[in-house]
Amino acid sequence: MVATTKIKTAFVCNDCGADFHRWMGQCSECKAWNTLAEIKISASKAKSASSNRSAVSGYAGVSGGGSKKINEVEATEAEKQLTGIGELDRVLCGGVTTGSVNIISGDPGAGKTTLLSDLVARMSQTTASLYCTAEESLSQFKNRVDRLKLDYNEDNLYLLSETSVEAIIEELEAKQIKFAVIDSIQAVVTDNANGSPGSPSQVKSAAQALTQYCKQNNVTMFLIAHVNKNNEIAGPQTLVHIVDALLHIDTNDGQIRTLRANKNRFGDIDTVGIFKMCERGMLSVDNPSEIFLSGSSTESPGSTITCIRKGNRNLLLEIQCLTTETEAEFPQRVCVGLNMNRIKMLTGILRKHTKTKIYHDTFFNIVGGLKIDESETCIDLALVTALLSSLNEFVVPRKTCIMGELSLNGDVRPIDSGVPRVKEAAQHGFTEIFIPYRNYHKSMEGLGAKVTAVKTIHELIELIK
Structure with a gap:
C-alpha cells in the first residue's frame, strides 16, 4: 500500500501574513478586506519544520544554551x-x-x-x-x-x-x-x-x-x-x-x-x-542648502528664505509665490511641494487679522523640488511673507531669513531647535533673521546677524515692509 502525503489547507493574509483555519472576508489582525488567500501545506513539511525548530532557536538561529547573569555577558561594540x-x-x-x-x-x-x-x-x-x-x-x-x-x-x-x-x-x-x-x-x-x-x-x-x-x-x-x-x-x-x-x-x-x-x-x-x-x-x-536656494542675485517680490529641519539637519530653502489677477470666476490655489490645507489656513489667517483681500490666482513653489511635510509648520511666516510680498509688490532682501509658526489668532508660536536654525542661517551669510519671540536666546548674539524676535503677524509685517 502506497503511503500518501496528507495535505493541509490554510488561509494567509496577503497584507499582514496572519494565517487562519478558514476563509473570512476580513482579516481580524489588520482589518483588511478580501486579502486572505488559500495555501496548501504538506504534512511532511510541517513535520520537518517541527523537527528543525531547535536548530533555529535563539539569536541568529544559534541556541543560547540557557539563561546567563547579566554580568556574565560580554558587551561588544558594533563594528562599523x-x-x-x-x-x-x-x-x-x-x-x-x-x-x-x-x-x-x-x-x-x-x-x-x-x-x-x-x-x-x-x-x-x-x-x-x-x-x-x-x-x-x-x-x-x-x-x-x-x-x-x-x-x-x-x-x-x-x-x-x-x-x-x-x-x-x-x-x-x-x-x-x-x-x-x-x-x-x-x-x-x-x-x-x-x-x-x-x-x-x-x-x-x-x-x-x-x-x-x-x-x-x-x-x-x-x-x-x-x-x-x-x-x-x-x-x-x-x-x-x-x-x-x-x-x-x-x-x-x-x-x-x-x-x-x-x-x-x-x-x-x-x-x-x-x-x-x-x-x-x-x-x-x-551642502543641501545650495540646491534649495535659487542662487539668483536679483531681488524680486514673492521670494522668501526660511530654514526647515529634516531629521537632525537644518536646511535653508527658498519659498516663491506668484499672484496674478484671476480670469476665472474663482481664484486658483496651486502649490508645488507644499500642503494645500496649510495654505488655505494661512490665507484665512491673513484675511481675518490683517484684512488682506486675496482675489488673485496664487502659485506657491519650493525651489529645488523638495516636498515639505504638513508637520513642518516653521515655514508659516515665510509663506505669508512671500504671499504679501507678491500681492503688495515689495521685496524681501535676499539676506533675510524668516522662520516661525503662525497660530489661528495671529500670534507667532515658537519652533523646535531655534538656536541651531539661526546658526545655520548665520553661517550662510544671512544678515537679518526673524524668529518667534519665545525662541530668542542670548547665544544668538555675536553670530554676525541681526536676530529680530516677533510676537504677532502684525509686528512682522511692520518690520518687513
Whole structure:
C-alpha cells in the first residue's frame, strides 16, 4: 500500500501574513478586506519544520544554551565600516554595521538599485562582495555599472542571477562573501515556505533564512524591498522586525532624493541623507542648502528664505509665490511641494487679522523640488511673507531669513531647535533673521546677524515692509 502525503489547507493574509483555519472576508489582525488567500501545506513539511525548530532557536538561529547573569555577558561594540557614500554613512550613523541585515525601500525609479550598485562596487575594494539580481539579467547590471562608471575590484565583485534562497546561500558560502545585496526580497523564494514569490510566507521565510546566515557568518547584507500604493513595504510587517535597519528613499518632483532610517538597531533615526539623481548615479549632497536656494542675485517680490529641519539637519530653502489677477470666476490655489490645507489656513489667517483681500490666482513653489511635510509648520511666516510680498509688490532682501509658526489668532508660536536654525542661517551669510519671540536666546548674539524676535503677524509685517 502506497503511503500518501496528507495535505493541509490554510488561509494567509496577503497584507499582514496572519494565517487562519478558514476563509473570512476580513482579516481580524489588520482589518483588511478580501486579502486572505488559500495555501496548501504538506504534512511532511510541517513535520520537518517541527523537527528543525531547535536548530533555529535563539539569536541568529544559534541556541543560547540557557539563561546567563547579566554580568556574565560580554558587551561588544558594533563594528562599523565607512562606505564612502557620505549621505549613506550619515544616515547609518557612521557607516554600515558589519554583520547587519538592512532593507532599503522606495518607489519604482527612486534609485534603490543605483545606490546599492555604487555601494557594492565600493565595498568590493576591500572585501568579497556579491550582487544577486532576481529581476534583471547580469548583462543589464553590467551595463549599469559601465554607464555609471563605477570603480570596482574585478577580483572581489561577483554577480549572481538567482531566485532560490538556498542557492544564494550556497554561493555566499562557496565564495566566502562578506557583503551582499539581494534585489529583491519579493523576487526570491525558499523551499521552506509555500506560496508564490512575494507572498507573505515566502517573504518572511526568505528574510529569516538570509538573516540567520548573515548573523552566523558575519555577513553584511542589503535587501531591496518593493512598496505598495501606500508607500509602505509590500508584504508582512514582520519583515521589518526581522532586519536591523529599514531605510527608505523618498522621491521629489525633481532630481532630489531623501534617504531616512525608519528603524536602526545600531544608531538613531533622526538623520536624513540628501542625494541628487543624475547621469552618474545617486550623488551625495554635502551642502543641501545650495540646491534649495535659487542662487539668483536679483531681488524680486514673492521670494522668501526660511530654514526647515529634516531629521537632525537644518536646511535653508527658498519659498516663491506668484499672484496674478484671476480670469476665472474663482481664484486658483496651486502649490508645488507644499500642503494645500496649510495654505488655505494661512490665507484665512491673513484675511481675518490683517484684512488682506486675496482675489488673485496664487502659485506657491519650493525651489529645488523638495516636498515639505504638513508637520513642518516653521515655514508659516515665510509663506505669508512671500504671499504679501507678491500681492503688495515689495521685496524681501535676499539676506533675510524668516522662520516661525503662525497660530489661528495671529500670534507667532515658537519652533523646535531655534538656536541651531539661526546658526545655520548665520553661517550662510544671512544678515537679518526673524524668529518667534519665545525662541530668542542670548547665544544668538555675536553670530554676525541681526536676530529680530516677533510676537504677532502684525509686528512682522511692520518690520518687513
